[in-house]
Every structure is written in structure tokens, then in C-alpha cells.
Amino acid sequence: MKKAQNLPPLTSAEIANLWISYQNDTMAVCIYKYFLNHVEDRDVRSLIAYTLHIAEEHVADVTNIFKKENLPLPKGFDEKYDANVDASRLFSDTLYLIHITDISKFALSAYGYALAVVSREDIVAYYTKCLEETIKLHNDSIATEVKKGLYIAPPKIPKPEGIDFVKRTDFLAGWFDRRPLLAIEISNLVYNTKRNAVAQAFATGFSQVAQNPEVVKFFEQARELTGKQLENLNGLLNKDYLSATLSVTSEVTTSTVPPFSDKLMMYHATAFTSSGVAQYGVAMSQSPRRDIGVVYAKMVAEIALFAQKGANILIDNGWMEQPPGAADRKRLARE
Template sequence: MTNKTKMSSAELGALWMTYHKKTMILRMLEYFIEKADDEEAKNLMSGLWEQLHSKVTVMETMFQNEGAALPEGFTKEDVNLDAPMLWENGFDILFSRILKEISTGMYALHLSISYKEDIVQFYKQLSEITETYYNQFTQYLLEKSFLPRPNFITMPKSIDFITDNQYMKGTNILGHKRPLNTIEFGVLYRALENNIIGTQLMKGFAQCAKDKDVQKYFTKGMVLSQEIKKEIEGILLKDNIQPPSSSGGTVTSSTIAPFSERLMMFCNFLLGSFSLGGQGFSATFLWRNDVTTKIGAQGKDILGYTREGLVLMMDKGWLEEPPKMEL
């Protein structure tokens, strides 16, 4: 197979989605870099911007070589660098880290439907960039005390095997629930961490949105994130596990939007889709039935909310259509 091989429909769809996500991230990074009050954070985000900008150029060449129309994606018109700081206290890196977490999952999916050698190598390179910056963002946040580490436990001194299916029921004859295992805790911790940041993101978006329908939608998203956060904290507290509390990522009083409402809606769609995908995958590792039931109900709520956002974007004329399957 050579690079002269025609790009498949699946590869075109993957690149189309990647182009939208990458141009969105570039616009958001441009605002965060402009408002950064920490030199180390600014340098980290600037380095990521340079790497991703070059990859957007590569994608544009790929589209051009195939004779495919270049997606609009997100342009300089979608960011307002003069807008005051909307988030502070490390939110720029906290959210950039979430974006890299989303990218990790998306590249795994896109690699699995890519066969053309140059596209495979393209996603491998993007994956390497993502892994590098995800770690750098994490270490920065830990050093600045913006990101708490997961809880510690006493290390096990022996192994055991599950021989009773009551383990899945999670409740013994006296009605006492078994403690969460460390795998279940890891799944819940990730969801809790993401919803803490998601709440702040939605609060900021709702605060600066001018369109009443969009403002109402973001407010609904903020409430949903808060409810999910509260439910997960409740599960942990019942097991005498203290939930983490991030000291970073607060919203200022600004009501001037740094991004277009179209970009903010697309960003929200990505987060919802990522949350659904993550929950679907993680649910298989939740073996206590009461926890699985709650996570399943949350997934249904997130799906309904995300679909509502798609309809709203269509109503506003903000949803760019992916390439059609025209043979």
C-alpha cells in the first residue's frame, strides 16, 4: 500500500472530525495563552499550539490531495482574544488536560479505522503529542496543587478469588454493601474529576452566552454535572471514602464571551460524547449492581442532554454536515 492509495470513507470521516476538534482546540488555546498569568502554563500551551497547528496544515494538504472540500471547522472569527479572563486558578491547564484525555480516546478509534499508511502514521504522531502533553499538564497541576491525587490505601499482602456472585449484588444477607474495589474507585474517580471541571466550564459558558436558548442549555449542563458529581460523592462517602476537592478552576465575574456560541456548543457536544463513551466502556468494570444502576441512569441523562444540544445546533445553523456516503 502506498500513499497514492485513495483515502477511504472511514478515514475521510475520521480526518473531518479531527479537523473540527483540532481547530476548536487551537482557538481555545489562543485565548488561554493570551490570558495566561503563569509563564510555565503559557509555555506549555504555546508548545501544544505549535504542534497542533502543524498537524492542521497536514490535514489541509490531505484534503486537498484527495480533491475533498476543506471543512470550515473553527477560525479566528470564533475566538475573542480581547475578552477578559473567564476562568482562573489553573483552569486553562485543567481543561487542556481534559481535552488531551478526549484526544486519547478519539485517536484510538480513528487508528482502528485507518489503513492508509500516511494516515496511520499521522494518528500515531498525534497520539504521541497527546500522551506527552497530558503528562506535562498533569505534573504541572500536581506541582501547583490544582489537582488532587486519588486516595491511597493499605497495599494488599495476599490475593483472593471471588467465589460468590453476591459480590456483584454488593449486599450481604444483613443488607451491608461490600466496599468498592480499587478498579471501581478508579472509574468513579475519573468521572468525578471530569464533572468537577465540567461544572466550571458550563458555568462560564452559561455566564457569557447571549442567546437565551444557548444560555439555558449550558445552565442545564451545569446542573447535570453537579448532580452527577453529587451522586458519585454519595457513593464514595457511604464507603467512608473522602471525595477529592480540586482547588483549581474557578469562574470570574466576566460576562463577555471568549468564544463563539457555535464553538462553545461544539465543545459541549464533544464533552458529552466523550463522557458517554467513557461510561459505556467503564461500566463493564463496575461490578456492584447499585453502582452500575446509577451510572447507567447518568448515561441516559447525558445521552438525552447531548442529543438536545445537537438539535439546538441544527436549529441555529451551527452544525456542519459530515461528508455524505455518496458512492
């Protein structure tokens, strides 16, 4: 890596993505050290160890970049304060594996976006490496799910018999005489049901171990909201006699000993929420049937409103670290 003085200053996009990466990877180190302390399955242990290794490596890389640029390092998360690896087991090995698969999908999107907006040679190289590592993690986690019979494949559809074109405007309708779901609509519905199932399980576990009563209530509400949205998405599939994922809350133990700080669990929830809004937006744009678009729009509104509750809790407790931003020109003009 070239020395920072021989490179142009970091752009806002580069600072923003590196800052977010540091937050996410310091959180991942805390989570996967705890997982590693309890996992029993050899294959899942290998995946957790690899996930932890790349998270620790990313933290070191970003730390090095910030130091060379003389930028203040974000606080992020510290295993001394935000994790208790010796806490009793809260999740099963199955949920560990499902979480890795889900988090790898989130990382693929995040690193792909970062790579698209950065330009400095060393930062491009960094996010290229991150993406390559995440591709391997994702492929290995899917292969492990298949091996263990845990992978739920999307529903099959008939093979197209030829090329066809839309002939009627009711192709876009959805309330009366609705057409069958398109393959892309099925794909998005299945993906989003799986994400809600994971989110519901983690909200269930976090509600049992959170210490702050307001945080407990937040996760109880998150459990109900994700369950409701899971039911809505499954309902759209069921109308075409298709099936998707099932609830995985049974993979949560009855432990009430907190493995993580309330701050970390709240940040984990906000990361899931922001990712969910983005994915719903993608699904909405790819669903021509109007009734499906309305369902997604309603769910985006629900989780956006819920995310505001989470942000208020983070702010009220002094847990929300302010990201880097533009200069406040109005304030500077008054000084």
C-alpha cells in the same frame, strides 16, 4: 509523505477521523489563542503554547491531506468569527491547566481509536505522531499539576495480602450488604468526578457569556446536570469513606464578555458530552457491583437526552456541519 496518487483512496474510517480531527483542532486553536492572551503563570503558559502549536500543526496537516485528495475541507472554526482573544478573562490559570489535562485525556482516547481503525501508511503515520505529541502533553500537564499542588491523586487502598477468588454471588450485589469498592471502580469514579467538575466549571462560564437565550438556558441546565452527577459519583465514594475531586467553579471569573461564539461553545459542550457517554460506558462495563452499573446507566440516559437538546440547538441555528456519509442509494434510485 507520499503523494496521494500513489496511495489507495481514503477509507470511510480515515475520512471520518480526519474530519473530526479538523473540527476539534480548529476549535482548539481558537480556545488556546484566547487562553494564551491572558495566562500569567509561566509553566501554564508553556503548556498552552505547546497545545496551540500542535493544534495549528494538525490543522495544517489535515488541510494538506484533504487538498491532495481533492476533498472539500470542513468549515470547522475560524478565530476571526469564533473567538475574541481580547475578551476579558473568564477562567483562571488553574482552570486553564485543568482543562489541558482533561482535553489531553480525551485526545489520548480519540487518537488511540483513530490509530486502531486507519490503515493507509500516511494516515497511520499522522495519528502515530498525534498520539506521541498528546502523550507528552498529558505527562507534562500532570507533572505541572503535581508541581503546583493541584493534582488530586486517587484514594489509596490497602495492599493485597495475596491472591483471592470470589466465593459468593453477593459480590455482584450492591443494594444490601454491599461489598467495598474495587480498585477499578474507584479509579473510574474518580476519573468521572474530575471530568464532571471541569464540565461544570465551563458550563458556568459559558452560561455567563453566551448571547443566544436558548444557549444560555442550555448551559445553565448543563451546570445543574453536571453538578448533580458529580454529587452522585462522590456519594458512591463517600460511602466507603473515600474522597475524590471538588468543584472548581470558583475558578470562573464574573466576566460576561464572550470570548467565543455560541457555536463554538455549543460544539465544545457536545464534545464533552459524547466523551462522557463513552467513559460512562467503559466504567459500567468494569463495575461488577450492580448498584454502580445502575447509577452509570441512569447518568448515560440523562446526558444522552441532554445531548439531544444540544444537537437541536446546533441544527436550529445552522451550526451543525454534516459529517461525510454513505451514498443515499434510495434517493439515487429515484432520480
